[in-house]
Amino acid sequence: MGGSGVTPDACPVPVPARRIRFADVSAIISGRLYAEYTGHMAISSDSQPGSAHAVYVALRHRFSDGEYAPGQRLTETALAADLGVSRTPVREAIGRLLAEGLVVQAARGVAVAALTPKEAKHLFVLRADLEALAAELAATRQAQGQLAPAEVDALDRAVDRVEVAVKAQDPRASAQANLALHRAIGAAAGNPFLEDTLHRVWDRIAVTTVANLDDPHWAAAITDQHRAIVAGIRAGDAKAARHAAKAHIEAAGRAYRPVV
Amino acid sequence: MGGSGVTPDACPVPVPARRIRFADVSAIISGRLYAEYTGHMAISSDSQPGSAHAVYVALRHRFSDGEYAPGQRLTETALAADLGVSRTPVREAIGRLLAEGLVVQAARGVAVAALTPKEAKHLFVLRADLEALAAELAATRQAQGQLAPAEVDALDRAVDRVEVAVKAQDPRASAQANLALHRAIGAAAGNPFLEDTLHRVWDRIAVTTVANLDDPHWAAAITDQHRAIVAGIRAGDAKAARHAAKAHIEAAGRAYRPVV
DNA sequence: TAAGTATGCATTGCATGCAATGCATGTCAA
DNA sequence: TTGACATGCATTGCATGCAATGCATACTTA
DSSP states (O other): OOSTTOOGGGSOOOTTOOOOOTTSSSSSOTTOOOOOOOOOOTTTTSSOOSHHHHHHHHHHHHHHTTOSOTTOEEOHHHHHHHHTSOHHHHHHHHHHHHHHTSEEEETTEEEEOOOOHHHHHHHHHHHHHHHHHHHHHHHHHHHTTOSOHHHHHHHHHHHHHHHHHHHTTOHHHHHHHHHHHHHHHHHHTTOHHHHHHHHHHHHHHHHHHHHHTTOHHHHHHHHHHHHHHHHHHHHTOHHHHHHHHHHHHHHHHHHOOOOO | OOTTOOOTTOOOSSSOOOOOOOHHHHHHHOSSOOOSOOOOOTTTTSSOOSHHHHHHHHHHHHHHTTOSOTTOEEOHHHHHHHHTSOHHHHHHHHHHHHHHTSEEEETTEEEEOOOOHHHHHHHHHHHHHHHHHHHHHHHHHHHTTOSOHHHHHHHHHHHHHHHHHHHTTOHHHHHHHHHHHHHHHHHHTTOHHHHHHHHHHHHHHHHHHHHHTTOHHHHHHHHHHHHHHHHHHHTTOHHHHHHHHHHHHHHHHHHOOOOO
């Protein structure tokens, strides 16, 4: 389809741009709508083909592994060579990361997004409210009998795992277990959009969490707060769950120290 | 546009697309860290060069204008021809839209995301909480004297404009004014991450808002609810503002009817 | 030595070629 | 007429070429 089919006067499209010209021939397919999505909203990350997506996942992994220093510049050429693909899929993956705010536009390409203290504060404010909502919704579902007992039990076990890891002073395992718990709560809320938003926020903070658990004072308090949240959910007490979650994240925000 | 490449003065896409010079900024840094200017978080939409971004903005515009039917399929070839660019920037833009959930992966490419009633419900639950937080933060800032009087007055005027448009039974203007008001509140919250998240949610609902204001019952109530929110903000009463905002969005959610 | 300037090169951004894929349509047989 | 099958073609996905851009370094000059 090179440029051969482009009409010469097709180029100037006025800013309002309200004409759909592409409905010409093939846009609408025999009246059939393709809205057959299966709700792959949150964590749709997997089950997608193509190396562009593979690059995206790989980069994402490296990010949460803290493999790149905040502020570090990434060149698509280097990434392409590193991952053994051409620049096109790399470019596409970077575009998504850009849209998600995990990388920012730098002088010449992109750089790994860093968090200023002020940004961190804002993020934690948002996160506190989102997690409060998640806990609230989870508790509500529990009260309405929409939560499987196994799911609730899993929350308790997740809390246990965090406790063990924290006590073992294993920052990496702690962060992982902690994230798993919060993820589970997010899932228990049963709202895919909320879940998706939470993931965005967590990803943005990712590196932080590791550093957070170094604080012994904070480490001592974390399990109690986790238990309070899960207790609220188990009891179906939306208000209690909300407040516990909010308090927890706010405490986490106060414990936050930038990873310099 | 065969093999000649793009002509110097071609007008590929209807977007200003001013070049910004990073030179000044990055020359100062000159070290390895380009992490300073992470500011472009909320509404970073503009002030970015390149036709890929232009395509993204153009598509986004069309989406919120309801120019594409939900479920309608989009082919990158057609879009490229329509916008007068090659497939590469189109592909990149679509990637971002995909990441934002505004389009979904279809059988052969992507389709405009539709909202099932259940999804809409979830979306409004999230939105209610987010806007509640925004109102709360705005009120808090007002109480702390961080909000310019002009900004607060602007909120009132925005409410007025919605009222006028609704009374004039102009759905399109109503939707626009309504969005402007909510945007202003979001901005007054002073949290770029919250603002960004709100934008995502609004965009996902965009089409809905237009249809919403058709309901006369709802149209009658909307101004009072708006006033309650702004009154709470003006008074610096975080709690009142939060509750008013939450109630407002919940009411909007109930008034929601899918746009068939 | 420090400041200003010119130049080379790394890197991006876009266009396009080529191959793989799978949907849709037309054809043939029961 | 209806079903299955085969074929063609639209469309995507990836790689690569080419030109533009601006950073960094070396060089010149005061």
